[in-house]
Amino acid sequence: MVGLDTAVSAAPDEERLGRSLGYPVGQASNWFTSELVRVGSFTHQAEIPGLMNGSVHELAPSSQVMPLMRSAREPTIRWHVDALRNLSVDDYLARQRVMGLLVIKDGAVQIERYQYRRSAQDRFLSNSVAKSLVSLAIGLALQDGSIKSIEDPAERYVSSLAHSQFGRVSLRDLLRMASGARFSERYDGSDDLEYFGRVAAREGLELAAQQISERAAEPGQRFNYASADTIVLTLVLRAATGSSLSDYLQRRLWQPMGAESSALWRTDRQGVEIGSGNFNATLRDYGRLGWLLAHDGLRPDTGQQVLPREYVQEATDASRHPPQFAPGQATPYFGYGYQFWTFPGRARRFALLGVYGQMIFVDPALKLVMVQTSANAKPRAGDTSLGREADAFWRGLVAHYGGSW
Incomplete structure (x- = not known):
């Protein structure tokens, strides 16, 4: 040794x-x-x-x-x-x-x-x-009642997400990185994170979230690390509070x-x-x-x-x-x-x-x-x-x- x-x-x-x-x-x-x-x-x-x-x-x-x-x-x-x-x-x-x-x-x-x-x-x-x-x-907003339940879908708080891949995803599934949205993070300049960032820089985070259009799994089924899930939670927090x-x-x-x-x-x-x-x-x-x-x-x-x-x-x-x-x-x-x-x-x-x-x-x-x-x-x-x-x-x-x- x-x-x-x-x-x-x-x-x-x-x-x-x-x-x-x-x-x-x-x-x-x-x-x-x-x-x-x-x-x-x-x-x-x-x-x-x-x-x-x-x-x-x-x-x-x-x-x-x-x-x-x-x-x-x-x-x-x-x-x-x-x-x-x-x-x-x-x-x-x-x-x-x-x-x-x-x-x-x-x-x-x-x-x-x-x-x-x-x-x-x-x-x-x-x-x-x-x-x-x-x-x-999110936990604090649940405590003070601004958010009613983590079973609520994101669209309850951010109406612009209705009909998007995130609209009907529960806050619990977003918290677990289990939205089911197809989203890759390789940090190589050609992944979904890079595309998301470019759209967000031009048009803002809310519009960038709306443009994620593909689903890889049903919500809650599996873990898939996706920064977009956290962005949706940020939008929910802002709207709720x-x-x-x-x-x-x-x-x-x-x-x-x-x-x-x-x-x-x-x-x-x-x-x-x-x-x-x-x-x-x-x-x-x-x-x-x-x-x-x-x-x-x-x-x-x-x-x-x-x-x-x-x-x-x-x-x-x-x-x-x-x-x-x-x-x-x-x-x-x-x-x-x-x-x-x-x-x-x-x-x-x-x-x-x-x-x-x-x-x-x-x-x-x-x-x-x-x-x-x-x-x-x-x-x-x-x-x-x-x-x-x-x-x-x-x-x-x-x-x-x-x-x-």
């Missing part, structure tokens, strides 16, 4: 990611695909002009910030992958393009590291981590949660948030969100139940969803709840995931949260070593704090 335990002298692929140029920010045409501008763009996405021909909405911070205590010393975490044993935090950062890494246990920050000249002041791009925020907004997604979550989640910094969300030309991604926040505020979720929506320092407990549990518990959404069935590894990914194993553990390595992992029983923001080489973490190594590092954290699989 081989062991690695060396100090990090440089982050991986610094020059390829633009170090000598000061980690430049890209333009609307290349920010998502060019490695040279990935670090800069993924921490300044809200500043890039012309994206989706839209604007930026701000979620203001809280006047009562959730405190995050700091551990006196960083724990000695050990993790293993393949023949490599007893790897350290430094090893993980030396092997992966991690911009920010945060671990919270029992309300205290155990690990907080940054690479590529990023810092606690940077707002990191969520990519599809944002989808879980849309789900939480009479508020933008940002305004709604600012007053219902971001401020009650105790966010320290403002967050930014990109919109389309009509001011509708691109709810499938495009959310930007600091590493610590992502950590606060994870900490809230580790308590099933309860803010532990104030005792306020910010999110509906029953909804959070149902959204994130693999055992409460049909077999086709279970870990190992929805995908070869993860399962899927309501816009949350569920881990295999006996314990309830779940994840908020975005392409290029954005991750929030939560273990409610251990009160353990890991947040990672990355500039991975490929969109899907599983297409590089990041997928396996992030999982191995997480398992090392779980084991360190007494958990098992």
